[in-house]
Amino acid sequence: MRAVARNGAIVCALFAVSDAFYIPGVTYKSYKDGETIPLLVNKVYSGESELQYAYTELPFACPPTGRVKAGRFASGASISLNLGEVLRGDRITVSDYELRMGRDEEARFLCEKEVDAAGIQRTRLMIQNEYRAEWIVDNLPGATSFMSTDKTRKYYAAGFKIGEVVKQDDGSPEFAIHNHVTLVIRYNSAPGRDGEKGKKVIVGFEVFPKSISAEGRTKDGLPSDMQGTHDPMILAVPSNSTDVRDAPGASIKIPFTYSVYFREDEKLEWKNRWDMYFVASGDSSNVHWLAILNSLVIAGLLTAVVAVILARTIRGELKDDAIKLKPTRQTPTQKTHGLLGSIDDIEAEADLSDDDEELTGWKLVHGDVFRAPASASLLSAVVGSGIQLLFATIGILMLSAVGVLNPSFRGGYASVGIALWLFAGVFAGYFSSRLYATFGLPDWQRNVFRTASLVPGLLFATMFILNLFVWIQASSNALPFTTLLALVALWLFIQLPLVYVGGWYGYTRAGAWSQPIKANAIPRQVPPQSWYTGSVRGVVLAGAVPFMVVFIELVFVFKSLWLDKSGYYYVFGFLSVVGTVLGLTVVEITVVAVYLQLCAENYHWWWQSFLVGASSALWIFAYLVYYFFTKLHITGFVSSMLFFAYGALACSLYALLVGTIGFWSAWLFVRRIYAAVKVD
Structure with a gap:
């Protein structure tokens, strides 16, 4: 028991160290006053649906014009994604929202988008299902700010709602789209020499959406009074129809505007900027x-x-x-x-x-x-694949606990997990083949192929079938055909050769494990068993x-x-x-x-x-x-x-x-x- 207590103390000490150590990113990006900051739009998602959609493909999204340029980025350009980002349904594009460090904008016009009846109906359904948009500035997701349960701390919830349900005087619901956003960029002085040069780093990105009617606007498309109260932008066509679907030829024009404010936050350092997203979880x-x-x-x-x-x-x-x-x-x-x-x-x-x-x-x-069990070859493949998964899991937990894998590395968990899984194919082949040899089975090459194909085959077949349903829904969850080919290539050119190398060494070089006692020639008859030994009920219990x-x-x-x-x-x-x-x-x-x-x-x-x-x-x-x-x-x-x-x-x-x-x-x-x- 002393050993157990000692090991428990060591684990808790390591946990305390890992909890305090956090790596939010490899390096920071500093901006000088007036420098353009790209705003990236990603996708919309909902807690009431497993389907996500690319923001730029929504019927009400303003198409990028290419007028905003920030370094190598120009609005309308698609950002290259890692494998993990593609698998999680990300589709990141540079938007036309123009942000310049330190320059406030009370109101700016973005575009006026005409939406037909089908687009209106789709948008209404998305508002009803509480879809939220994910925008990104300096790798920070746009957040809705809240107060903690004890009312002492502010925290962020990533994303913001694309619209809201408005109750009419008669109690009937109407759907209003958020066509104006107030963007609050919080910054601090950059560390080191960049700070001495007056450069700044972004430590917070808050989004405050609002619905403003198209009526009473100036010729520039801006609301006449940004500070006053406004009627919401209701998604309904001007007709005598009771349902949008009854007027297929109708459409409405939705003006989109935005405001930008930069605020200095000296209390929040760049290395701790992700803590704002974790305050609620910390409670x-x-x-x-x-x-x-x-x-x-x-x-x-x-x-x-x-x-x-x-x-x-x-x-x-x-x-x-x-x-x-x-x-x-x-x-x-x-x-x-x-x-x-x-x-x-x-x-x-x-x-x-x-x-x-x-x-x-x-x-x-x-x-x-x-004595070798029934389906010994299958057991060898299953256990070998389990060793492979165990190695990848331990690697992910260790890298995550010390902060190497973190939310700032978008898609990192899936990307690194797949890399660890592929590398662990050597161990899968080794242990599977040695167990296969211990059972006295021949044809180790077939066992290698079975081990290398068992889990990837199950995953790929399931993902391929599900991908057909998701593709029909035009969701960003649908994997592109090139991604499917890349997954097959990873299996064929990396996974299979590594499992083969490990299997060859385990079967031909290391060989079978020696057993303490050799098996009898004639199997003994198993007597009747109790309900808790050797039965399904006992296993489940x-x-x-x-x-x-x-x-x-x-x-x-x-x-x-x-x-x-x-x-x-x-x-x-x-x-x-x-x-x-x-x-x-x-x-x-x-x-x-x-x-x-x-x-x-x-x-x-x-x-x-x-x-x-x-x-x-x-x-x-x-x-x-x-x-x-x-x-x-x-x-x-x-x-x-x-x-x-x-x-x-x-x-x-x-x-x-x-x-x-x-x-x-x-x-x-x-x-x-x-x-x-x-x-x-």
Whole structure:
């Protein structure tokens, strides 16, 4: 227990250091007074839909004219994206909004956009579904500002609504579009020599949207009085029709304007500018600590159980002089006579049977415990892929906990995760092939191809099918054909060769792992089992324990992914601690389950050891279904299908990860206890 406490203290210390260390970006961009700052428009998203849309493709978006130039950027130019940004549906374009450092603009006219009836109807539906726009200035997303729960701190929520629902006098709803935005750019003096030269860095980007009617404007298209109250810009055509769709030939003209204000903020430094987006999340830090405490309590109880099994039961049995086993049955030689073999073989089997009758529990199945399982080739591929995923997951958590991966690196989690996954193909091939050789299976090249194709094939096939539905909806979630080709190229030219190299070395050079006891020629019959050993019910019940370790932290993960959408899950320090405890819990519950199974004289533990940890994914998916119907307001067939499809994929990867951890821990445990058995 002292070792556990010491390790826990070390983990908490590392967590404290990682929580304090944060890298918001590689370098800063400083601006001199009057220098043009490009405003980038990205996409719109909603908590009520899984479909996102490129902002420039919306029916009310002003088309860029190219008049704004900032360095190598010109309005209308598309910004090159990394793979992670493409996968998350980003489509970033330079806009016509003109921002010059330090120069306030009370009102500027952008454009007047004519929107037809179909565009009006689509915009009304998007306002009804509370779509929000994501704009970017100096890599900061435009934010709506709020006050924290204790009313002492201001914080940012990324994005702003494209419109609002307005109640008429008779109570009927109307939809008003936000056709005016007030942009507040907060800045501070640049650090170092740039600051001495009077240059500034941007530390905040706030957007205050407003709806202003097209009536009562000047000849320049500006409202006559920016400070007064205004009627909203209602999305309705001037006709006697009760519905926009009843007037297909009608259209309206929407004027778009904006204001720009620069404000100095000396309290906020550039390196801490992302903290404004995390204030609201920081208020829930006590709940994160509760999640860690819950995980530690469950892991502590399991540790006590495992300690009893290892220190008392097994160690006591190993010291017993009765654990002296005769040589196991060997595979019958070619010198056999008749169907039953030679007289010597039959007598040897009889002697072993008499000796086995004196043994009980896990000792009785010593001659069958290392027998190759059913579908051994598939198990090798699954476990090898799990090792690959484990390496990538640990790498992402470590880089995130120390701040190398952070929200300023847009798309970084997916891009770096894919890179780590590809590199870990060497380990996947190595461990898969060595396990394949241990099972005594030939044709390692087929195993290599199976290992390299299992997870990528599942992911690509699912994404390709879903992409067809998303493409029909004209959503930015749809992956371009070139991206699909790039993913295939990554698999063909990087993933497959690396898995092949690792597989070749693992099978031909390293070879099979030696087993402490050789398997008998004839399998022992498994006696009737209890409901908790070797059954689906027992596996599912055991999977509930790892789920209880993580379910509190899952609330924050789900909220970040499906409620906030553009919200950023940043507490990877907490997640790393919970993940570490989760791994320890999976190890312990698997060891307990396998030990009970062997004591019940059931030697089919190979797949069972994998499924015990993996079954917790069923509980997570069940919780995901509950979350969908109780917390979310996602509507539409395609959005619902995307939610459950991506949720099922995430749970499958989680099952692969924790199942692999359980498998290797069980194998080490079984090898250890049977290696201590004395064979006469």
